[in-house]
Amino acid sequence: xxxxxxxxxxxxxxxxxxxxxxxxxxxxxxxxxxxxxxxxxxxxxxxxxxxxxxxxxxxxxxxxxxxxxxxxxxxxxxxxxxxxxxxxxxxxxxxxxxxxxxxxxxxxxxxxxxxxxxxxxxxxxxxxxxxxxxxxxxxxxxxxxxxxxxxxxxxxx
Numbered sequence: 763x764x765x766x767x768x769x770x771x772x773x774x775x776x777x778x779x780x781x782x783x784x785x786x787x788x789x790x791x792x793x794x795x796x797x798x799x800x801x802x803x804x805x806x807x808x809x810x811x812x813x814x815x816x817x818x819x820x821x822x823x824x825x826x827x828x829x830x831x832x833x834x835x836x837x838x839x840x841x842x843x844x845x846x847x848x849x850x851x852x853x854x855x856x857x858x859x860x861x862x863x864x865x866x867x868x869x870x871x872x873x874x875x876x877x878x879x880x881x882x883x884x885x886x887x888x889x890x891x892x893x894x895x896x897x898x899x900x901x902x903x904x905x906x907x908x909x910x911x912x913x914x915x916x917x918x919x
Contacts, residue, residue, distance in 0.1 A: 770905055778894050784854070795912065
């Protein structure tokens, strides 16, 4: 069990794709998307995961996270039990000044949304920002995957 500390940013352009050292397709659903706790099922490449996340702190910067690898057959079975709505995206791993940004390009009803996340070791850690990184949206619940499942980007006014 651990505390996840991360910052989240919009992405200005697709320059990150050329800088990426890895891209992996992700499909995920939520067994529970309550704001106080989420239970996520994820298929990432050929691996399955079950993740529980707690309520974010006031700034939206940190929260409890527990994750366990499960078999693909278990992940596929659990996805059938999830709440309506599926998140489909490609995650690109991009190194910039010894930091690894996870850049998610969304598909389906969230097509057009690209968000970068950076996991930190402390909340005070300095962030070096590449020029393709846009506005910070850390703590903006609209950009949480559990919210995008219910209120997709394509439906925003």
